[in-house]
Amino acid sequence: MPRQFNMKTRLAALLLAPLALAGCADAEPAPDGAGDGWQLVWADEFDGESIDTSRWTVLNDCWGGGNEERQCYTPRPENVTIEEGNLVITAHREDWAGPAFPASFGPADGDSSQQASKPFTSGKLTTQGNASWTYGRFEIRARLPGGQGVWPAFWMLPEESVYGSWAASGEIDILETVNLGVVCDTCEEGGENTILGTLHFGGQWPDNDLHSTEVSMPEVLDGAFHTYGVIWERGRFFWTFDGEVYATAEAGDWFTTASSDPHAPFDQPFHLIVNLAIGGGLPEGRALMGVAEDNFPKRMEIDWVRVWQCEADAATGRGCTGGM
Numbered sequence: 001m002p003r004q005f006n007m008k009t010r011l012a013a014l015l016l017a018p019l020a021l022a023g024c025a026d027a028e029p030a031p032d033g034a035g036d037g038w039q040l041v042w043a044d045e046f047d048g049e050s051i052d053t054s055r056w057t058v059l060n061d062c063w064g065g066g067n068e069e070r071q072c073y074t075p076r077p078e079n080v081t082i083e084e085g086n087l088v089i090t091a092h093r094e095d096w097a098g099p100a101f102p103a104s105f106g107p108a109d110g111d112s113s114q115q116a117s118k119p120f121t122s123g124k125l126t127t128q129g130n131a132s133w134t135y136g137r138f139e140i141r142a143r144l145p146g147g148q149g150v151w152p153a154f155w156m157l158p159e160e161s162v163y164g165s166w167a168a169s170g171e172i173d174i175l176e177t178v179n180l181g182v183v184c185d186t187c188e189e190g191g192e193n194t195i196l197g198t199l200h201f202g203g204q205w206p207d208n209d210l211h212s213t214e215v216s217m218p219e220v221l222d223g224a225f226h227t228y229g230v231i232w233e234r235g236r237f238f239w240t241f242d243g244e245v246y247a248t249a250e251a252g253d254w255f256t257t258a259s260s261d262p263h264a265p266f267d268q269p270f271h272l273i274v275n276l277a278i279g280g281g282l283p284e285g286r287a288l289m290g291v292a293e294d295n296f297p298k299r300m301e302i303d304w305v306r307v308w309q310c311e312a313d314a315a316t317g318r319g320c321t322g323g324m
């Protein structure tokens with residue numbers, strides 16, 4: 001998840017007619033993408049009784065994501081569970097201790113036996129090791145929590161760090177919100193209501209860079225489910241909200257110091273991540289308000305996660321988005 005953001009802009013919404021996506025919160029795209037060239041290649045509808053471990057790994061660490069986040073992620077049902085056909089990630093205000101580093105970290109990254117303590121618990125799931133893709137259409141239908149310091153996200157990291165460690169090999173942030181509904185002197189009328197779509201790239205930290213769009217979207221405060229997505233093709237991205245494009249990026253907007261190819265680092269397989277963070281540099285830094293410890297627990301509810309690829313041209317992902 002990103003360390004900082006430096007762009008806020010409102011783009012005119014463009015309807016993705018070739019995708020046959022509905023522009024209202026309660027409508028859903030046809031799961032098979034019939035008639036528009038998209039082929040459903042992976043999905044989780046969360047209709048079972050427990051997390052499908054052939055699709056997801058539920059993380060267990062108190063690392064803080066490199067952002068000084070304040071939660072420990074645990075695999076407990078109190079934090080990650082299935083309820084009535086939804087994946088529910090719940091953040092609690094409770095002191096917790098666990099591994100200081102993710103299990104995926106190697107010996108050079110930190111002592112695997114080291115423990116850490118945090119004042120919150122929450123949940124984080126990844127498809128790493130189970131499923132990854134190069135190009136496609138990635139969507140989540142979710143209801144998001146709000147409050148000062150609350151940071152839900154749906155994003156992607158490279159399956160292999162071909163171009164080097166973060167962020168030289170890239171990061172794709174499909175959805176982020178922070179501090180939804182919080183009222184402050186610098187917030188939108190009625191409270192924070194923005195969504196963010198971001199790419200991270202460049203050199204290895206601290207020589208990383210980013211391309212980010214933050215858009216006011218008051219609908220996220222209505223308490224309903226909405227569909228958040230990205231279409232990733234060779235050389236371009238489209239971020240969507242309920243089927244409408246609100247941000248774009250093209251080759252030339254990103255780079256990696258490890259390659260002169262203009263498509264790198266976004267030409268490799270990436271896996272999916274969904275999590276609910278509490279605190280950290282982004283939400284705490286806005287208006288310098290820290291984390292409000294009242295009104296917990298916080299719930300992020302996910303109806304489904306779906307991945308399509310373009311049957312017309314799987315090699316580039318292009319051919320299914322019409323003349324955009």
